[in-house]
Amino acid sequence: MNQAQMTPDVIVIGAGGSGAALAARLSEDPDRTVLVLESGPVPRQLSAFPAELLDARLVPGARPGSPAVRRYPAHLTPRRPYTVVRGRFLGGSTTVNGGYFVRARREDFDRWSAAGGAAWSYDGVLPFLRSLETDLDHGTDASHGAAGPMRVRRTDLRHPAAVAFRDAARHLGFPPEPDKNAEQEPGFGPVPCNVVDGLRLNTGIGYLLPALDRPNLTVRGGSTVRRIVIEHGRATGVVVQRAGHDGHRELVKCGEVVLCAGALRSPQLLHLSGVGPRGDLDRLGIPVVRDAPAVGVRFGDHPQVVLEWRPRAPLPEPVGSWLGGALHLPSSDGRHPGGDLEILQSLVPLSGLVGGTVTVPGAPLPFLVSVQSPCLGGRMRIRSADPDVPPSLDYNYLRTPEDRRRMREAVRTAAALLATPAFDRVSAGRVEPIPGTLDEDRSLDTWIDARLGTSHHTCATVPMGTAVDPYGRVHGIRGLRVADTSILPSAPLRGPAATAVLIGELIADAMRSAG
Known part of the structure; x- marks a missing residue:
């Protein structure tokens, strides 16, 4: 395993709903270098996206053979096996979902602010909700924005x-x-959707494609992070495997790591990096860096x-x-x-x-x-120290x-x-x-x-309060944050795509404010 020459200030793991927004916003600061590592393909222009991923009359994630998703075996009930999917492409699940872009409700923010404080109140997040969108139906008013990266139109x-x-x-x-x-x-x-003239405009298109010419931003596709390197209580880099390199792995050092790999992959990567319930990590022979009982144990979905x-x-x-x-x-x-x-x-x-x-x-x-009740009935458990072995997922619906x-x-x-x-x-x-x-x-x-099926709305695997602070900082580990729907204490009353983008915006703003 070789060490890569580049030492970015921030490594963002995942270019999906949250990661694309966070990376683009961080790279607006010209003095901050940002490296995004995405396991799926990263087209460099709109015309390079496969047509089936752009056609908003289709749902790519619903196709059993879609190459743009990662599959996870699960049980929705003890007698109901199922396969859940997550996007594995620039834009993540916003590339393969239905384009539904509905905000969480005030009731959700009231519940989340009990763990995240005023920053997570409805009034606290409304400026971010407005700044992330270009609402083509309402334009700029007290509730909506007209200058953000995500273009929104109702069906x-x-x-x-x-x-x-x-x-x-x-x-x-x-x-x-x-x-x-x-x-x-x-x-x-x-239904508010990130769809315009029949095109599904995912977060990769909205946030990252316009930013790719920034000299301080690098977005690598085909780059699967195997684990986060944590030394003396601080995240110092990642071990990454590049597609087409015969299993070759490299160590990429950095100043800070932000996990945006989604509510299933992010907790698994924390476990593989030694952050999780001690009993589960000991069972698999993973050295415990931080005994974190709340990481990757429970989840909510619909x-x-x-x-x-x-x-x-x-x-x-x-x-x-x-x-x-x-x-x-x-x-x-x-x-x-x-x-x-x-x-x-x-x-x-x-x-x-x-x-x-x-x-x-x-x-x-x-x-x-x-x-769409915000219950936390799901149970997650890591099954192997091999990153290619998915965790056990019991939805307990x-x-x-x-x-x-x-x-x-x-x-x-x-x-x-x-x-x-x-x-x-x-x-x-x-x-x-x-x-x-x-x-x-x-x-x-x-x-x-x-x-029985599922809405694919998984949240709360690395929850605010018990696992991370309101800005995604992992308790007990310096230089490591989580910024995706993992951190929500419970699932929202609406599908979480718009909330995932909000998370990227909110945490990027906190990082920029911290200098």
Whole structure:
């Protein structure tokens, strides 16, 4: 293993939702050298991105054979094995997800600020939320920005299925929510997306491509970090393996390391570097640098099922995005007034999302129905000292009566929407569940169990308070931060893509302020 000649001030591990934002902002200081190490490919211009990663009518991460993702075996319940995916490409998961770019709710920031202080209050983060975006619908106002790297536009609701969804929600008495990024009452509305003119504009495109000509910024693709080097309680560099170099590894020294590898990879890298629960590290023969019981142990995510309906007649292809509208509502227990149930409309058949095609003649169309409560039921455990062996992931979905009740409530709401006269104009009926199954709790639970999926919203594996401080600094290790959704104490009530970018912005600002 050779030592690389370059000694950057900061190494950023991962060029995804958080890492791209953080690296770009840090490199705005010309006196700070920044090296970004991304395990996936790093195109240098927009035209070099594969077309399927740019077409916002597709979801690349849903395709089983996509080369742009890293796969993790998991169990959603003890009897439900699953494969979860994370982006492995410039832009990370913002390159392979659905383009959904919805902010967390004020309720989330109230909860997180209990661990992170005033910096994590809604009022504390609002300037960053405004500065990271160019909102093409609202421009600059008290809630939105018009000069940020992420271009945001809401989905077009003129598709006949989207019109039916809107009218069905109105028929059932759900309020309109025209701007889901403005703390309005949860209800039906278009989906804010990092999509413009049909292009999925990921964080690599928004933040890093415009910055690549800066002499103090280097972005390397095909560079997999194997571990962080920690000497005398300080992170001093990383061991990295370059693609196509026959397994050759090099040591890259630096002044500070920032882990932005995502909520699954970041805690694994901490474990491999000797930061984690002593018992787990001892079991695998990993020398313990810092006994950190909260690192890589628990996580939060959101269970999801698909409910499909048959179009009454052929419908037009979606224009611009696979998404139609979205309905958010609080579950009946009233614990989350910001809305902990989500019904998200796909205008592309599930078989099309999986197969990478927009049109599938005769196929039903899906609703993605999820419970977005901020619980921490997931359990993570490192299985090997080999970085190529993924950790054990047990999501423990639907483990309590309350979990099951919320999921049934969400499914029944989606079914009620389909039963309205408004939806009857375009729908020939739902595919499943059949009426007897829908009406009986135990039968519906069985139906849900057999079709259970996940929203891919993993958070809280290196949580603020117990594992890191409000600015991502790992307790007990100098020169080491985590800046991705790992640090959220719990999952937000909305998908976390916009929050991941916020994390990169907030921590970059803290680092720049510290000098």
